[in-house]
Amino acid sequence: MIKKDIYKILIAGEGGQGIQSIAHILARAAYECDLNVSYMPNYGVEQRGGVSLGFIQLGKGPIGFPKFAKADLLVVMCDRAIERTEQYVSKETLYLYDADLISSIKLAGIRAEKLPIPATSTASKKLDPKVFNIILLGAIVNEIGIIKNKIVQEALIENFTDKYALKPQLKNLNIKALEMGQKLAQEVYKNDK
Amino acid sequence: MAIKKELLTGNDVVLKAALLAGAEYFAGYPITPSTEIMNGWAREAAKNPKLLFLQTEDETSAGMAVIGGLLAGKKTWTVTSGVGHVLIQDPLVLAETLSLPFVMYVGQRGGPSTGTVIYSQQELNLARYGGNSEGLRVVYAPSNIQELFEVTQKAFHTAWRYRLPTIILGDGYLTKTLSPVDTSRVLPQDPPEAIFLNKEIKNLRNCFSREDELAEHINILFAKYASASRQIVESESYKTNDARVVIFAWGTVGFAAKVAVSNLRKENKRVGLFRPITMRPFDDKGAIKAVQKADKILIAESSGGQFGRIVRETLTQSTDAEYIRLYKPAEGITSEEIEAKIKEIY
Amino acid sequence: MEPRFPHCVNPKTKPSNFCPGCGYGIILKTLGEVIDELEIAPRTVFAVDIGCNLLAWDYYKLDTIQTHHGRVTPLSVGYKRASQESVTIGIAGDGGLYAIGLQSFLHAAHRDDPVTIIGVNNTIYAMTGGQLAPTSLLGQITDSSPEGKFTYEKPVFGPELAKEMASSKAYLARASILNIFQMKQMLRSAIERQIDGHFSFVEIMSYCPTNWKTDAKQSIEALEKLEETFKIGVVND
Numbered sequence: 001m002i003k004k005d006i007y008k009i010l011i012a013g014e015g016g017q018g019i020q021s022i023a024h025i026l027a028r029a030a031y032e033c034d035l036n037v038s039y040m041p042n043y044g045v046e047q048r049g050g051v052s053l054g055f056i057q058l059g060k061g062p063i064g065f066p067k068f069a070k071a072d073l074l075v076v077m078c079d080r081a082i083e084r085t086e087q088y089v090s091k092e093t094l095y096l097y098d099a100d101l102i103s104s105i106k107l108a109g110i111r112a113e114k115l116p117i118p119a120t121s122t123a124s125k126k127l128d129p130k131v132f133n134i135i136l137l138g139a140i141v142n143e144i145g146i147i148k149n150k151i152v153q154e155a156l157i158e159n160f161t162d163k164y165a166l167k168p169q170l171k172n173l174n175i176k177a178l179e180m181g182q183k184l185a186q187e188v189y190k191n192d193k
Numbered sequence: 194m195a196i197k198k199e200l201l202t203g204n205d206v207v208l209k210a211a212l213l214a215g216a217e218y219f220a221g222y223p224i225t226p227s228t229e230i231m232n233g234w235a236r237e238a239a240k241n242p243k244l245l246f247l248q249t250e251d252e253t254s255a256g257m258a259v260i261g262g263l264l265a266g267k268k269t270w271t272v273t274s275g276v277g278h279v280l281i282q283d284p285l286v287l288a289e290t291l292s293l294p295f296v297m298y299v300g301q302r303g304g305p306s307t308g309t310v311i312y313s314q315q316e317l318n319l320a321r322y323g324g325n326s327e328g329l330r331v332v333y334a335p336s337n338i339q340e341l342f343e344v345t346q347k348a349f350h351t352a353w354r355y356r357l358p359t360i361i362l363g364d365g366y367l368t369k370t371l372s373p374v375d376t377s378r379v380l381p382q383d384p385p386e387a388i389f390l391n392k393e394i395k396n397l398r399n400c401f402s403r404e405d406e407l408a409e410h411i412n413i414l415f416a417k418y419a420s421a422s423r424q425i426v427e428s429e430s431y432k433t434n435d436a437r438v439v440i441f442a443w444g445t446v447g448f449a450a451k452v453a454v455s456n457l458r459k460e461n462k463r464v465g466l467f468r469p470i471t472m473r474p475f476d477d478k479g480a481i482k483a484v485q486k487a488d489k490i491l492i493a494e495s496s497g498g499q500f501g502r503i504v505r506e507t508l509t510q511s512t513d514a515e516y517i518r519l520y521k522p523a524e525g526i527t528s529e530e531i532e533a534k535i536k537e538i539y
Numbered sequence: 540m541e542p543r544f545p546h547c548v549n550p551k552t553k554p555s556n557f558c559p560g561c562g563y564g565i566i567l568k569t570l571g572e573v574i575d576e577l578e579i580a581p582r583t584v585f586a587v588d589i590g591c592n593l594l595a596w597d598y599y600k601l602d603t604i605q606t607h608h609g610r611v612t613p614l615s616v617g618y619k620r621a622s623q624e625s626v627t628i629g630i631a632g633d634g635g636l637y638a639i640g641l642q643s644f645l646h647a648a649h650r651d652d653p654v655t656i657i658g659v660n661n662t663i664y665a666m667t668g669g670q671l672a673p674t675s676l677l678g679q680i681t682d683s684s685p686e687g688k689f690t691y692e693k694p695v696f697g698p699e700l701a702k703e704m705a706s707s708k709a710y711l712a713r714a715s716i717l718n719i720f721q722m723k724q725m726l727r728s729a730i731e732r733q734i735d736g737h738f739s740f741v742e743i744m745s746y747c748p749t750n751w752k753t754d755a756k757q758s759i760e761a762l763e764k765l766e767e768t769f770k771i772g773v774v775n776d
Contacts, residue, residue: 024371027200027371028200031200031373036373037200037371037372037373038370038371038372039370039371039372040366040369040370040371041369042311042369043310062452062455063372063452064448064449064451064452064453064527064528064529065366065445065446065448065449065452065525065526065527065528066366066367066369066370066445066525067366067525067527068527068529069527069529069530218620218621220617245620245621247616247617247620249613249616249643249646250613250642250643250646251642253610253613254610254612254613254616254642254643254646255613257606257607257610257613257614257617257643258613258614258616258617258618258620259617260604260606260614260617260618261613261614261615261616261617261618261619261620261621262617262618262620262621264584264602264604264618264622265618265621265622265625266621267621269617269621283607283610284607284610287606287607287610387622388602389584389602389604389618389622389625390581390582390584390602390622390625394600394601394602395602395603396596396597396599396602396603397596397603397604397605398593398596398597398605399605399606399607400589400593400596400605
């Protein structure tokens with residue numbers, strides 16, 4: 001868990017991996033918890049196929065600028081995002097990554113505490129491949145610690161209202177994915193001990 | 194008045210504020226990062242027949258269409274960025290010479306040329322004096338989303354009250370960032386009036402046969418501008434009374450600087466911030482007052498010195514302070530960077 | 540004896556500053572007659588370009604705006620959209636309409652914006668002293684095509700070009716100042732089409748004795764010759 005005035009979270013992955021969805025949900029949840037929040041999506045010129053970044057800052061303190069120099073929590077979801085986000089890594093950064101999409105060898109040069117989450121395989125085996133990003137969201141929520149689960153769930157529902165109207169079963173699926181992500185994050189620490 | 198807190202992006206806020214200000218007609222051309230505002234307007238206009246919308250073939254035409262709307266007495270506006278901002282200077286100088294209330298939001302992006310689609314503070318010169326202009330326009334520079342909401346409404350008010358083209362100069366980060374904002378305060382506005390087909394016939398020209406005719410016309414405009422400036426000019430001086438080091442910053446970098454000053458003061462550093470809110474007219478007096486105790490001035494901007502030149506020109510005979518430059522063209526400047534820089538020089 | 544002007548013409552700003560023998564005098568007076576006859580002066584708004592027509596900024600007792608070069612169409616379009624009860628007429632030369640203003644002209648046709656555009660075609664950039672224009676002919680000698688160099692295989696045919704993008708309900712025609720009666724009918728039809736809610740355009744072939752360096756007889760002859768290339772008549776109705 002990180003204890004800070006303002007948490008700086010950077011989520012990075014391929015366009016289409018649902019980064020902006022989880023960033024949005026996180027921002028919404030923080031807002032509903034009466035925290036100060038700023039969320040800024042950042043792409044390249046390409047509409048599709050570039051590395052997609054989401055800069056989120058949340059907490060009780062003031063937020064000076066929509067971007068930041070170093071992330072407290074960096075969430076990496078694809079290979080290309082490793083290089084793209086190198087500049088945001090400091091010794092204090094918590095480096096969370098999808099262990100199925102990124103092999104730890106590729107992260108050999110990264111000097112930070114690493115938190116591997118097997119989101120993709122867990123999603124495929126236990127839930128649905130599409131919710132791997134929600135699993136990661138669960139892990140993020142676990143690490144930050146200051147956002148209540150219930151509020152995240154509500155933000156989740158709000159974000160996907162249209163989708164849930166068409167497929168109500170998605171609601172429970174996403175809630176399970178969230179819980180699973182939190183568990184996976186906790187397990188990593190348990191395994192370390 | 195009760196607060197009305199909402200979670201909105203800069204885009205949402207500009208649109209909302211414009212509608213609250215009575216905007217009725219939008220003519221524009223898509224360009225990142227401001228396109229969402231146009232899309233949002235189109236959605237509103239599709240639902241509400243009182244709102245007019247025209248997507249033109251380029252920004253020059255968009256600006257000319259805005260002028261058409263203003264002549265018809267509608268609160269007409271547009272948004273643009275980057276090279277679109279370059280093109281729109283053509284109609285903007287027509288608005289300048291005709292004293293038309295042309296309102297425009299600019300979401301600055303990297304330049305020169307196509308640059309990046311997202312961020313810079315490099316369109317300051319363009320906003321203040323772009324085209325073959327004499328700077329007869331108002332430029333507001335919001336530093337965060339709350340100020341964006343207020344200043345967008347203020348821009349419409351200023352434009353229509355003083356008959357001056359008015360630009361809200363934001364940037365792509367501000368436009369794209371989602372943030373809490375209080376949308377309860379609505380600024381009362383003047384009702385618009387048509388210029389054409391209203392009362393006496395008007396023959397409007399922008400081209401003069403003789404130099405002295407044009408000079409006479411311009412001097413009238415200058416006098417009107419000087420008088421209006423006194424009501425319009427705005428700036429923020431934060432903890433500058435006893436400041437040894439004064440930071441000069443504007444827009445979103447200005448807010449980062451404010452947070453930096455606040456943090457540094459907790460460490461008992463005598464730092465202050467001068468932040469212009471109107472980039473045109475520029476608060477010369479406020480700037481000079483802010484540096485009275487300063488022996489160092491830090492200019493922080495996401496450009497190669499467009500703001501720095503204005504600062505140095507303004508302060509030229511009023512300070513012996515040393516200038517330190519934190520110029521990061523097309524890249525953001527965080528509070529941490531500003532704090533670190535101050536610690537280097539203090 | 541005082542010359543009789545249409546009622547919407549402003550006698551105080553006469554004589555106007557056009558060159559002796561300029562076609563604009565005939566065109567503007569005829570347009571004035573049409574405006575009088577249709578009784579639309581109280582709701583007519585007039586836009587002029589920056590070319591020789593800039594001199595018409597105070598020609599009429601009508602709300603008039605002198606725009607930038609090439610910007611008559613987008614300004615007229617923008618205005619009309621916010622003032623649908625008005626009759627909006629814009630005038631430009633062959634440079635303002637087919638070079639710098641071509642994009643806007645064609646897009647107004649494409650959108651079927653209900654404005655009336657008048658394009659005065661003398662195959663030259665006259666106000667700036669006689670340069671090559673989009674409607675100049677192959678081998679035409681101008682200031683920027685000395686000895687006839689740098690000219691084009693064929694000129695731009697405005698109404699025909701607009702037809703490619705315009706609605707089928709647009710009114711597109713080409714007139715000539717050599718046939719004032721026909722020109723007047725076309726201007727009238729064009730304005731009526733605008734009132735019906737559609738795009739209308741009349742190109743008017745005109746002479747420019749100053750830049751063509753022709754006397755009266757030569758001007759008329761040269762214009763008659765041009766009519767062999769630029770066909771007079773209705774292009775779309």
